[in-house]
Amino acid sequence: MKPSPLLALVAGVLFAGSAAAQDWSTIRIATEGAYAPWNFTNAAGQLDGFDVDLANELCARMGAQCEIVAQAWDGIIPALQAGRYDAIMAGMSITDARMEVIDFTRSYATTPAIFVAPKDSDFAAAGLPETRVDMTEISAEEQALLDQVKGLLDGLTVGVQTATIHENFLREHMGDIDIRTYDSQENLDLDLQAGRIDVALADQSGWQPLLEGELGEDFTRVGPGFARGIFGRGVGVGIRKEDAALKDKFNAAIQSALDDGTVSELAIKWFGFDSATTD
Amino acid sequence: MDLTLLAWGDAGWGDQMALGALVTLAVAICAYALGIVVGAGLAAMKLSGLPPLRWIAQAxxxxIRGIPELLVIYLVFFGGGAALRAIASGMFGYEGYVDLPIFLTGTICIGASAGAYSAEVIRGAVLVVPKGQIEAAIAVGMTRRQRFWRVLVPQVARYALPGLGNIWQFTLKDTSLISVIGLVEIMRQAAIAAGSTKEPFTFYVVAALLYLGLTSLSNRGFLRAESWANRGVRRA
Amino acid sequence: MDWAQLADVATRLAGGLPTTLLLVGQSLLIGFVLAVLVALMRVSPNPLLSAPAYGFVYVFRSTPLLVQLFLIYYGSGQFRPFFQDVGLWFLFRDAWFCAILALTLNTGAYTSEIIRGGIQSVPHGQLEAGRAVGMSPAQLFRRITFPVAIRQALPAYGNEVILMVKASSLASTITILEITGIAKTIIAQTFRPVEVFIVAGALYLAINFVATQAILYAERRLSPASAADRAKAAERRQKAMLAR
Structure with missing residues (x-):
């Protein structure tokens, strides 16, 4: 049965505002708003940070009207699938598990994962080297280092943000340790400071507010920076699988922003180092 | 505790918290209104002579009363868009992305719960209205509509007011749960500020005080409404 | 999601059942003792006893449990040096303790009002009769006031038990893996929130069904089994609904 034009009109009025037009002249982008300096909410109540700046930059390049909305991390992928918005820019790494349910653009940043612990803790005093461990192909030397970390973590309470590459790494490579999961990096920070957890794993850039803040004197990075393999292929824009046209638009915009150095500039502004991806 | 954090304007969080309180109040009022309508409907179904209607209302x-509100909120948040899309394409032939705004999602979830609780209150109040009064109204020749608006409604409202006052309090407090899906009301605003300033105690205390203020004020309102509704009743 | 996956989800969620039941059980138990104390303070003619009890009940009934929970859990972290100095940090460091504390104080406040209502509904004549046969105040409380008050309060307390089962889901927001916490963990891996939350909802419904039946059984056991009394119990339940 052909739908009556009147009903279609009613539906159009009722549901206006959602991404009705598929020409992507308007795009709704979700970010978490609790993951400084990637994305956070400032005292003026506005979303701010690397993802937000880059999102606005990309939208200008795509010639699209963008609305950036905040969405709690643990529901950020299901809500994309549910059609609450069209793209995710929330410091989200491209991983195989996520690729099963959504698609990603090319990466726009890569930063390693590091452990942070109180300076006066045994874990910090163990003298782990601050090398870079590529998890794609683990050498015998790197495996020995992983085993050493695993041994040190045994008996400690380790905090991590839920549904992240960092949680996956702990569960797959660190064996049967006491893992506590948090809904946001901010709450993870709070509990690390409160001493409810002994050590925590997160992205190097995500640790910046804590380590460089006034409370940072008591905490330190411990051991190697982990990247690639289980940690994914850098941070990208999450898109629904069926929205290939949107993905192409984002890819072109990201490429041009990488080529002319805009992404590097924003990274230096927010992270203090160039996280621009070299893939 | 650093009270300059609560400054008004872009440097502090005072104005954000106040705005959060307004959002809490707005969503609570909408959910409560929805809850009364749903509750009255359910009460009518429960009192009706048709068993299927009674069963549906009972179910x-x-x-709703057996499932945590938190789960209901998550369910509608994640499932509501898909359900709406199915309706939109099935009934209207509309093929696009459709979703429920978060404010509406929260209103519906909290209103659904308020409706389930107020159904019992309203049904109980209807049962308390003496049958003789309805018979008297029939005897003096009132129409069905007159009997409903002039005899039943004023008395049901009077009997139901204390119970409905309690439900208002529950509704107001339950709105804090909508923070988990990102509606920036008191609770969400406090969590954002706590994470950003690393002063959780300060902001959760402010949140608690705001709720305390809102409940105290509305309590007074309900007491006034009760004495107004009872104005025609002689004291023993 | 197919049936096998759903069954797997159900099995994993059921693994959170003991944690949920333990949370509810512990806080109901401690909360009930607290509630009796607070209710006795509330009905005391001494304002030094009744005023703090009133304040406690007022504050905890006027603020959302979520705020209370976050205030106790994240808020205590802000004062870690203080708690360490007084030697209490080992308690507040523990998420389980914080959850039990918040749930206990919350149910304590609500239950105390229910018990107070029960105490005030004890017919005067029964107390006079007790005094007439020479009972001491302690005997009066143990043999007359308390049993009669509990019977009166049971329907409303049944509602409170169900509210607590539902409230325990909030513990998932402070790292405790009860049913809702496990549901969120599964969703983080499967990205299928609707199916997982529906199974979790069914689990809560089942718990509450059993709890309701247990309360009804207790009501029958505590009241003499005449038809008139059952009608009265039904009326009390109705009134309890009105008061909620």
Whole structure:
């Protein structure tokens, strides 16, 4: 049965505002708003940070009207699938598990994962080297280092943000340790400071507010920076699988922003180092 | 505790918290209004002579009252868009992305729960209205509509007011749960500020005080409404 | 999601059942003792006893449990040096303790009002009769006031038990893996929130069904089994609904 034009009109009025037009002249982008300096909410109540700046930059390049909305991390992928918005820019790494349910653009940043612990803790005093461990192909030397970390973590309470590459790494490579999961990096920070957890794993850039803040004197990075393999292929824009046209638009915009150095500039502004991806 | 954090304007969080309180109040009022309408409908179904209507109403209240509000909120948040899309494409032939705004999602979830609880209150109040009064109204020749608006409604409202006052309090407090899906009301605003300033105690205390203020004020309102509704009743 | 996956989800969620039941059980138990104390303070003619009890009940009934929970859990972290100095940090460091504390104080406040209502509904004549046969105040409380008050309060307390089962889901927001916490963990891996939350909802419904039946059984056991009394119990339940 052909739908009556009147009903279609009613539906159009009722549901206006959602991404009705598929020409992507308007795009709704979700970010978490609790993951400084990637994305956070400032005292003026506005979303701010690397993802937000880059999102606005990309939208200008795509010639699209963008609305950036905040969405709690643990529901950020299901809500994309549910059609609450069209793209995710929330410091989200491209991983195989996520690729099963959504698609990603090319990466726009890569930063390693590091452990942070109180300076006066045994874990910090163990003298782990601050090398870079590529998890794609683990050498015998790197495996020995992983085993050493695993041994040190045994008996400690380790905090991590839920549904992240960092949680996956702990569960797959660190064996049967006491893992506590948090809904946001901010709450993870709070509990690390409160001493409810002994050590925590997160992205190097995500640790910046804590380590460089006034409370940072008591905490330190411990051991190697982990990247690639289980940690994914850098941070990208999450898109629904069926929205290939949107993905192409984002890819072109990201490429041009990488080529002319805009992404590097924003990274230096927010992270203090160039996280621009070299893939 | 650093009270300059609560400054008004872009440097502090005072104005954000106040705005959060307004959002809390707005969503609570909408959910409460929805809850009364749903509750009255359910009460009518429960009192009706048709068993299927009674069963449906009974099933609704049992399920809603048996499941944590937090789960209901997550369910509608994640499932509501898909359900709406199915309706939009099935009934209207509309093929696009459709979703429920977060404010509406929260209103519906909290209103659904308020409806389940107020159904019992309203049904109880209807049962308390003496049968003789309805018979008297019939005897003096009132129409059905007149009997409903002039005899039943004023008395049901009077008997139901204390119970409905309690439900208002529950509704107001339950709105804090909508923070988990990102509606920036008191609770969400406090969590954002706590994470950003690393002063959780300060902001959760402010949140608690705001709720305390809102409940105290509305309590007074309900007491006034009760004495107004009872104005025609002689004291023993 | 197919049936096998759903069954797997159900099995994993059921693994959170003991944690949920333990949370509810512990806080109901401690909360009930607290509630009796607070209710006795509330009905005391001494304002030094009744005023703090009133304040406690007022504050905890006027603020959302979520705020209370976050205030106790994240808020205590802000004062870690203080708690360490007084030697209490080992308690507040523990998420389980914080959850039990918040749930206990919350149910304590609500239950105390229910018990107070029960105490005030004890017919005067029964107390006079007790005094007439020479009972001491302690005997009066143990043999007359308390049993009669509990019977009166049971329907409303049944509602409170169900509210607590539902409230325990909030513990998932402070790292405790009860049913809702496990549901969120599964969703983080499967990205299928609707199916997982529906199974979790069914689990809560089942718990509450059993709890309701247990309360009804207790009501029958505590009241003499005449038809008139059952009608009265039904009326009390109705009134309890009105008061909620």
């Amino acid at each position: 609704y209240t049992t399920v």
